[in-house]
Amino acid sequence: MELLRRPIFSLLLLLSLPISFPSISLGSAVQGEDGHREEEFTEELLLKPLPDRKVLAHFHFENTAQRTQSYGRHHHLFPKAISQLVKKFAVREMELSFTQGRWNYESWGGFDPISSSNAKPPGVELWATFDVPPDQVDASWKNLTHSLSGLFCASINFLESSATYSAPEWAFQPASGNLRYGTLPREAVCTENLTPWLKLLPCRDKAGISSLMDRPSIYRGFYHSQRLRLRPAKIIADGADSGIVLEQTLTVVLQPNGFRTKSSHSSENKIPPTWAMSSLLGRKIEGRCVLAKSSNVYLQLERGLVAELNALKENQEFVGTTVLNDDLIENPAFEISVKPDWVLKEVGNLPTGSSSLMYGYSIGKSTDSGPFDLHLTWKSPMVWSCPRPPLHASRFLMGSGNERGAIAISLRSTGLNEGLYGSNKDKESCVLPVNVFQVVPWYIKVYFHTIKVFIDEQRKAVPDVIEKIRVSPSEDKVLPGVMEMVLKLPCGVKSAAMTLEFDKGFLHIDEYPPDANQGFDIPSAIITFPNVEAAMHFNQFSSSDKSPLLSRFREKNPVQSYTEVLLVPLTTPDFSMPYNVITITCTVFALYFGSLLNVLRKRASEEERLLRAKGRSSPLSRLLAKLRRKKEVEPQSSTTSSSLFSSKLVVKIILVAAIAICWQYFG
């Protein structure tokens, strides 16, 4: 019966497809026959002026699919490639990011949800958890890397080798042994990776917010990170099989044009450059993607900026020119061309006192009045700072030479942790835990017993500072070295440093990459602050309630930051060496066989007799004789032998020289 029912069902589906198609194209969300939400797609764009006069553009596309049996293997909006991947390899969660450039934690922030979850290390980073028994996880990972490699036109398949990925247990994310993590720091990112990523969107880049993705202007940016994240959907009403959420984000940091037009040393320089969405991204939003349930654009003002604006506003009020609203839409510092549809204000306990503001625009409405374009015109100089992580992490190499070195991770206080902890707790008991997760390739032979920890320039005993540590030493050509640790630092810490010594290993000649002399990468370490959460709550508004971007903001994820990728110069052979070795070996063999033949051909006894007859020989020939371990018997008079010997030699040399000259002359 089962067998019979299935073809009929799919036939029915086929028949109903043309009927249901118009409903897809018209409706924002697809309503299933049984009434509850099936698949949803939303598109959002967040723009944020940054303190160093750049602008952050964060695209957020979210695609939700409930795992139901109603359509079988088919979906309306959810990309089939991804759903097949999820089904086949039983992926529970996955994150893949392609990044170019570095996130500047000092001036672009490191404390808000965007920087904490979207700042990624250069190159490719992939992690995934699987719903399979522990012994099959590695096999699934390998298959997954190959499939993703094909899907995204990137060399993710290099993560297949067990020497490149690792299985962190708790320092990266709490996982139960089925998490795999791997990075490729040297992977170049370009449009060939963006195009397959865009293909996963229902409207591609033809309509809606994704049409803003003008390739030249996106890749002109200072930072570019495209990310694909798969999560299980949380909203499960009736305890059924949970669905899956595909979150695609693109984070770009752009430089508004006309930055250098003004003179660069005066106070005018402090006026942030005026920008428009069309000048920044090269395009305007023509209209929403009709398949999207919601299509919003946000403009976020950071806490620091809002605080500065408030201060400015109070000054103005003191002068008594204008009275301003709390939402700061009209203020003396800047002007927005389009009035926002709604204004959200951050709520909750805020460390700095001021809350950030979010202006929301719904694209659905603005299409009626032509393409949507947002202008931000700055009128007065404005200087503000961004929320920074409690400790600024940097990592560097120490030592010189090709033999050994040391990795140092240095954490410096940004002055924020005092605000976080200093007020409510006494300083002795207050502890700031810091998770460090570091993967080191096998050819960097790290000695984990050499860990030294310095807090405020004072060396501390390791058990006093490290609460928990898990180390899996590297194995040549098989496993990378993995270190996970929890440091407990006092809250008032000014600086902390950790050093690890290593020896540089040797690779086999065919293991060197083509650009071996550049050096070898050590992937970024991940520094997590488990007690510090990067969450932003905005006051409720009817439409913001369902905004996936804002609900992402609301999630309580620990603040995470990546350190720099390091480049270790290893000893590299001269790759022309095999050729040299071949030639030298050949020469040695030729000499050896030549002399051997010579010796075999000669009659030793006859020569001795000749020598005896000729009598005493020259010191050189005696030396030669001695070398041959032959006792010269009774050297007698007459020097003819030596002169004969030398004259023969001279004749030979002259002959050779003559041949050489002839060769030179006539050749």
Add this chain to the structure above:
Amino acid sequence: MQRVVAEYISDLGAEVGYQKFYPQSDQFNPLHFFSLPDPGTLQEKVNCSSFAINVIGIARAPRGDGKEAIVLVTPYNFEDADLLDALSVGLTYSVFSLLTQVTWLAKDIIWLVADSRCGEYSSVAAWLRDYQTPVFGSSSAADSSTCDSSNTFYGLKDSSVIERKITDNFRRAGTMAAALVIKVIDKSEPFEDTLSLYAEASNGQMPNLDLINIVNYLAVHRQGLHVKVQKLTSLINAKWLTVLAQIFEYVGVIARRLNPQWKFGIPAAEYVDGTATLASSLYNQALGVPTGPHGAFRDYQVDAVTLEFSPKVYSMSKGRHKEFLVQGGRLIEGVIRSVNNLLEKFHQSFFLYLLTSPGRFVSVGVYMIPFALLVTPLPIMAASLYTKTNNLDSDAETNDLSIYQKSFTWLNAAKKVLLVHLWGAIVSLLPYAICHLGVSTPAMNLAVWSMLSVLCYLLFCLILGVRSAKSGKAQWAVLKSATLSAVFIGLCLMSVVNFATAEFGALLLVPMCLVIYPLKSDLHAGGLMNFSRMACNLALVLIGFPPAAFILLKGALDGFHSIYVGDFWIWVESLWAWNSATYLYITMIHLPCWLLCLHVLLHTR
């Protein structure tokens, strides 16, 4: 002043940091020759009253991954700077400000304004030490305890501007790919803007030739600068060299007439020029003292070169600085661009070379041949001498036991050689004690040193009995053959460490060692041949004595009127201050071998 520079850098949107350091006093550290000094021990010797502050600006590559960096260094004396110092800072600033805006950058740019009030080299070396081998914990604790933790940085900080990213924490930017030291000096060049290249680092190490080639190519073909490397000016005017050059030119012309494909003739002027440059290159390498701040980078395997611009006279006087800035700036930008575009760092094996002109060089494969030819007679002669003496003795006595005893004659000679070398090692350590004596004048120091050495030698003779009672007939020959082998081993070892030193040493030692013959025997024989050999011996032994050789060389180059006895001490002091292996060579190989030769020369019987 540092603050002004830092503000300018910060206005460009680059990161700025300060680095404070204490200059080290030159101290003789016997164990620091081939290793970098331990930073922990250095801290104790700092002079607290004088410190210097470097300013470091870092322009991050907008799309780079920050794994590599290119370093620009401008030495600048913040205490009293003249116009040219300011011009060099201005030149680098203009390049740096361009680099903060460009998008093609793949490697970060570090600009180090090195505070040269206590020497250009030491400030760069201090920064590199902090960059590569920072000390956690102990350093700043000791720092604050010994020197009062001064608020120097607070004076520098501009509190009013929050957005400036000026901090006193040490900023870093990846592995260094290459470094350029930029200086502007006024040499009163009459005709063209010139660019002098300095490349020699400590112990004769050179940066990769490709870096020099890039600078030379861009300077000559793109910017039309006149590129120079150091020359021994006294050689250019030497008559004998000119004559030699003309002979070579003539031979070349004849050879070309015979076969048009033979092209080894060089114009005489070019030959003289090349020889002067080669001699200077060899001399600088042999000295083992870096010729500029670039030397500090070589200790960390970073290729570095000093570019010294000297503008035309009239362009400086008529205030045409702009033209000069454009020209120099373009050159530096071009070099940075070339290094920036390289995926790998310079790596092919062109580290061993001697320059004959900015665009020409002598590679290791060529210059090793004369050295090898110079050195090979040593083991051959040693072997022949040894066999000859054995045979001579075996002629006299044919007793088995005596042959057996004769075969051990070398032991006595070897013992002597070993002891003399031990003495040499002790002599090399004596300055450590002399430094602590606190004798002021160089001449006095030298006198004390030589006195102590002689005393030490006499002690050796007394205690260990270098002079053996029964000296055989050919004792001197065995001693000579042992000396020859010691010289051979020493020169070969030195040629690995510093080729140029070994070359100079071989030129002095090899003839002396080969010719040496007991004076007495010559006096007894009394022929013309013997007499000339005697004279030759005496002259060679005189030249072979290191102080004598130094004074003669100095006199030949600078004229004899300016010679001062203490000069040798000053010279030797500079050698160990720069951790030069040449010092070790002189005291541990050259001096003992010379003494052994003296032994042979004064051999009685």
